[in-house]
Amino acid sequence: MFDYIIIGAGPGGLGLAYRLKTKDNKIGIIENDKWGGTCPNYGCDPTKMMMAVVEAKSRVEQLKGQGISGELNIDWKGLKSRKLNITDPYEKSTFAGLKNAGIETIYGSAAFNDQAELEVEGKTYQAKTYIIATGSRPCLLDIEGKEFLKTSNDFLALEEFPAQISFLGSGPISLELAQIAKAAGSDVTIISRKKARVAHFDEEMGQEFINYLKAQGIKFIEDISVDKVEKVADGFLLTDGTDFEHKTDLVIAGVGRQPNSDKLNLEKVGVETDAKGIKVNEYLQTSNSKIYAMGDVLSKNQPHLTPVSSFEGAYLGENLVKDEPQKIAYPAIPTIIFGTAKLAEVGHLAGEGIHTKTLDLSSWYTYKRINDPLAKLKVALNEKREIVGASTVSSVADEVINLINILIQQKMTLADVEKMIFTYPTVASDLEYFY
Numbered sequence: 489m490f491d492y493i494i495i496g497a498g499p500g501g502l503g504l505a506y507r508l509k510t511k512d513n514k515i516g517i518i519e520n521d522k523w524g525g526t527c528p529n530y531g532c533d534p535t536k537m538m539m540a541v542v543e544a545k546s547r548v549e550q551l552k553g554q555g556i557s558g559e560l561n562i563d564w565k566g567l568k569s570r571k572l573n574i575t576d577p578y579e580k581s582t583f584a585g586l587k588n589a590g591i592e593t594i595y596g597s598a599a600f601n602d603q604a605e606l607e608v609e610g611k612t613y614q615a616k617t618y619i620i621a622t623g624s625r626p627c628l629l630d631i632e633g634k635e636f637l638k639t640s641n642d643f644l645a646l647e648e649f650p651a652q653i654s655f656l657g658s659g660p661i662s663l664e665l666a667q668i669a670k671a672a673g674s675d676v677t678i679i680s681r682k683k684a685r686v687a688h689f690d691e692e693m694g695q696e697f698i699n700y701l702k703a704q705g706i707k708f709i710e711d712i713s714v715d716k717v718e719k720v721a722d723g724f725l726l727t728d729g730t731d732f733e734h735k736t737d738l739v740i741a742g743v744g745r746q747p748n749s750d751k752l753n754l755e756k757v758g759v760e761t762d763a764k765g766i767k768v769n770e771y772l773q774t775s776n777s778k779i780y781a782m783g784d785v786l787s788k789n790q791p792h793l794t795p796v797s798s799f800e801g802a803y804l805g806e807n808l809v810k811d812e813p814q815k816i817a818y819p820a821i822p823t824i825i826f827g828t829a830k831l832a833e834v835g836h837l838a839g840e841g842i843h844t845k846t847l848d849l850s851s852w853y854t855y856k857r858i859n860d861p862l863a864k865l866k867v868a869l870n871e872k873r874e875i876v877g878a879s880t881v882s883s884v885a886d887e888v889i890n891l892i893n894i895l896i897q898q899k900m901t902l903a904d905v906e907k908m909i910f911t912y913p914t915v916a917s918d919l920e921y922f923y
Contacts, residue, residue: 490516492808493606493615495598495752498525500783500797501621502582505591507805516615517586518608520597524582526623526784527794528575530641535664537571538644539826542671543883546828550859550883562671564649571644599753604778617778619804620759620766622748624784624792628741629656633717636724637741640665649674650737654726656714658684660825662742663697666706667827677707677736679726684708688791688823689833690866690879692846697831697881700862704828709734745792747785762787770815772804780804791823820877820896822889829862832889835877835896837868842876844868847922853913855882867892867922874899875922887915895919 492508494501497519505517522529545560586593596609606613626639640661653669655662658680670676678684686694702708712732717739718725726734747765760767760775764787772780782804783797790796800816807813822834837844849855849863863882870876878892895905902923910916 490514490592490613490615492516492617492619493518493613494619494621495606496525496621496623496748496783496785497523497582497586497593498621498623498783498797499527499794500801501525501619502586502801503798504619504621504782504801504805505586506589507802508808509589509591514592515590516592516594516613518594518596518598518606520595522579523586523593524578526625528578528582530644532794533578534571534575534644535640535668536826537574538567538668539664541567541570542668543828545671547858547883550861554859562673564646564672567668567672568644568646597751599751600757601753602756604757617780617808619808620749620752620774620779620781620785621783621797621801622752622785623797624745624747624765626661626741627744627746629714629743631715631717633719633724636717636719637739639741643669643740646738650723651675652677652723652735652737653740654679654734654736654738655740655742657681657741657743658698658708659687659742659744661744662740663701663825664827665740665742667701667704670704670706671828675707676705677709677734678742679709679712679714679734681713682711684710686825686831689825689831690837693831693833693864693866693879693881696862696864697825697829700829700881701827745784747787749785764788771807771813772800772816780808790818791821793821793823796821820893822893824886824889826886829881829883830885831879831881832885833877833879834889834893835868835875837866837877837879839876841871842868849882849918852918852921854884854915854918857913858883860884865922869923872899873901873923878922884915888918891916891919892922 491513493516495518497517509515598606598608601607649672652675654677658678662678666676684698712728714726715729716727723737749766758776765785766781767787768781782800784792803816820835824832847865855863860883865880868877875895880888905920
């Protein structure tokens with residue numbers, strides 16, 4: 489009998505396992521794929537390793553003719569090799585870390601049985617408390633020829649890069665991978681069912697980002713619902729049942745992700761779910777009092793992001809052992825789409841007593857110094873003149889949004905910021921001018 493069994497060894501589940509591991513707790517953790525989960529093996533880490541090279545090339549190109557000359561090219565095999573060298577050892581080191589900590593590792597697919605026990609590869613396991621942290625997987629469209637669709641995982645594993653790549657959907661996955669594909673020399677097209685926009689981001693800043701990608705040579709085909717993928721002699725033919733036809737060498741489905749909750753037999757233990765995932769209360773407890781859930785498998789309003797999963801793991805690590813646990817309280821959560829220009833947002837940009845202003849930062853010295861072609865910020869302030877939200881697009885938007893997140897979390901006013909001295913010229917030295 490375990491004290492706790494965690495189903496899923498991603499960043500959130502791992503963090504929770506280490507927090508719960510004390511001399512009095514027997515911990516088991518189950519994984520049916522790579523130890524470490526999606527982010528370090530298939531998601532954030534590999535793509536950002538590749539994107540760093542793409543960003544470096546862009547930075548140089550922005551300064552060509554200003555003391556820099558010559559041509560740079562992205563080598564896909566070199567890019568992939570860099571990714572593998574950095575991310576591949578993570579699975580082995582993750583497994584070793586669990587073993588060294590005395591956490592029992594169980595490999596295989598888990599499912600509950602009629603006795604409310606977990607079965608994994610023919611063996612049965614029991615625990616006083618179960619935590620589901622199984623994450624999510626790429627969605628595939630249910631259309632004719634769906635067997636020809638590839639996912640983001642397949643993209644990262646490509647041995648050779650095709651001349652033409654098409655992405656279905658204009659979500660973050662498509663928008664990031666399209667930039668890598670374009671930099672690697674492919675002709676890239678993004679096909680969206682509606683007008684291309686960046687969901688869950690400010691519309692104005694999102695449109696600036698889309699326009700930037702178009703200027704970089706990424707093509708957008710809008711208001712098209714592809715309903716068939718057909719293998720033809722020289723690639724694939726995409727059609728919509730009317731007069732739309734589009735030929736390509738590779739089709740990537742970038743239409744989001746779905747929760748890994750459907751194979752756990754949750755109905756046998758009375759755990760309620762909906763189309764978005766597992767339903768939990770304010771303590772991350774499911775409708776079964778012995779079972780908790782966290783991370784991307786949840787049906788929740790918060791973004792499905794690795795830092796959010798880690799936050800939930802830290803919360804459960806503290807509260808599962810308390811006699812009187814506290815409700816989870818999420819802070820402001822920044823979101824971002826990476827690229828040569830990045831789109832980032834945090835907080836809220838609308839509401840009673842809130843006003844916004846949009847700043848063109850391209851002429852500010854911080855951005856002129858690096859010759860950033862696009863730099864804009866929309867910032868929201870409340871009646872106390874505290875920043876409560878922001879959306880920004882630039883090559884350093886990741887740095888800007890994290891600093892603004894601190895301002896929001898600490899409820900800092902202009903007077904508070906003016907008490908500090910920052911290095912110049914940096915994004916931090918611009919903060920006082922956002923108020």
